[in-house]
Amino acid sequence: xxxxxxxxxxxxxxxxxxxxxxxxxxxxxxxxxxxxxxxxxxxxxxxxxxxxxxxxxxxxxxxxxxxxxxxxxxxxxxxxxxxxxxxxxxxxxxxxxxxxxxxxxxxxxxxxxxxxxxxxxxxxxxxxxxxxxxxxxxxxxxxxxxxxxxxxxxxxxxxxxxxxxxxxxxxxxxxxxxxxxxxxxxxxxxxxxxxxxxxxxxxxxxxxxxxxxxxxxxxxxxxxxxxxxxxxxxxxxxxxxxxxxxxxxxxxxxxxxxxxxxxxxxxxxxxxxxxxxxxxxxxxx
Ligand code: NDP
Numbered sequence: 001x002x003x004x005x006x007x008x009x010x011x012x013x014x015x016x017x018x019x020x021x022x023x024x025x026x027x028x029x030x031x032x033x034x035x036x037x038x039x040x041x042x043x044x045x046x047x048x049x050x051x052x053x054x055x056x057x058x059x060x061x062x063x064x065x066x067x068x069x070x071x072x073x074x075x076x077x078x079x080x081x082x083x084x085x086x087x088x089x090x091x092x093x094x095x096x097x098x099x100x101x102x103x104x105x106x107x108x109x110x111x112x113x114x115x116x117x118x119x120x121x122x123x124x125x126x127x128x129x130x131x132x133x134x135x136x137x138x139x140x141x142x143x144x145x146x147x148x149x150x151x152x153x154x155x156x157x158x159x160x161x162x163x164x165x166x167x168x169x170x171x172x173x174x175x176x177x178x179x180x181x182x183x184x185x186x187x188x189x190x191x192x193x194x195x196x197x198x199x200x201x202x203x204x205x206x207x208x209x210x211x212x213x214x215x216x217x218x219x220x221x222x223x224x225x226x227x228x229x230x231x232x233x234x235x236x237x238x239x240x241x242x243x244x245x246x247x248x249x250x251x252x253x254x255x256x257x258x259x260x261x262x263x264x265x266x267x268x269x270x271x272x273x274x275x276x277x278x279x280x281x282x283x284x285x
Contacts, residue, residue, distance in 0.1 A: 032062065041070070056271050121139040121173075161185045223253045241257075
């Protein structure tokens with residue numbers, strides 16, 4: 001039976017450290033890390049994410065602002081808000097909750113955030129920095145996965161790593177972070193042929209597809225480490241990942257649960273990036 005990697009526990013330890021570092025920063029420089037979360041429209045899942053991010057800020061002693069804008073907000077109004085937040089010295093991280101309503105251009109919006117305040121690491125400048133391995137911020141979900149692997153001392157160097165999913169926010173940066181740590185990385189996607197043959201090669205298998213029970217035991221090499229990034233709803237409407245937990249638990253050596261695996265780590269990494277941004281601002285004086 002697989003060992004279960006407890007994302008809640010690892011996340012709590014990281015947040016404790018962030019809270020201590022925040023106290024130190026405030027005491028030494030008077031600067032308190034500040035995060036602005038911008039949400040446009042009424043998407044209920046997005047509202048839950050925003051609530052959790054605000055709660056995370058309170059836990060670690062950050063200043064936070066929530067900007068809830070109506071669905072019919074124009075691109076110009078949203079960009080004007082981002083300009084104000086870019087200039088606001090109390091704000092070190094700006095996060096625009098995605099997806100945006102269809103009439104708003106996500107790419108233009110993301111590019112408007114100052115790269116130094118782009119704590120999601122979605123700005124092209126930050127994406128490029130990750131590619132060359134010289135970065136301030138790592139994208140939150142893949143960085144959270146790396147922390148989970150480190151928390152149980154999984155060796156990555158020389159290991160066969162397979163990432164299923166190639167999105168800009170999860171799959172691609174995930175592959176890059178595994179590569180930075182000398183994994184031999186394959187990215188699989190919807191056009192991959194014989195997917196189970198590919199996934200069965202993996203010592204470390206990361207699934208970021210978005211389909212319940214997508215990864216079954218016959219797709220997993222015995223003893224593999226399986227990280228489930230997916231957040232889906234099962235037939236009963238319950239939150240679940242991409243991995244068929246019951247069958248894969250019998251084959252894998254380590255497995256992350258959903259909920260309680262990668263999810264809590266994502267917000268912790270966002271808080272870590274915001275702290276880094278505030279520390280960098282303090283250094284500049
Ligand atoms: P996207 O929909 O952007 O990407 C899904 C990827 O899965 C695509 O690259 C797609 O391939 C691939 N895919 C789809 N069907 C198949 C298939 N049959 N075989 C192989 N690959 C397939 O999703 P995201 O990357 O944004 O998110 C993925 C999952 O992770 C979702 O469940 C999301 O909710 C969750 N998530 C969880 C987070 C957390 O904090 N835990 C944070 C962010 C996301 P192709 O490119 O060819 O279409």
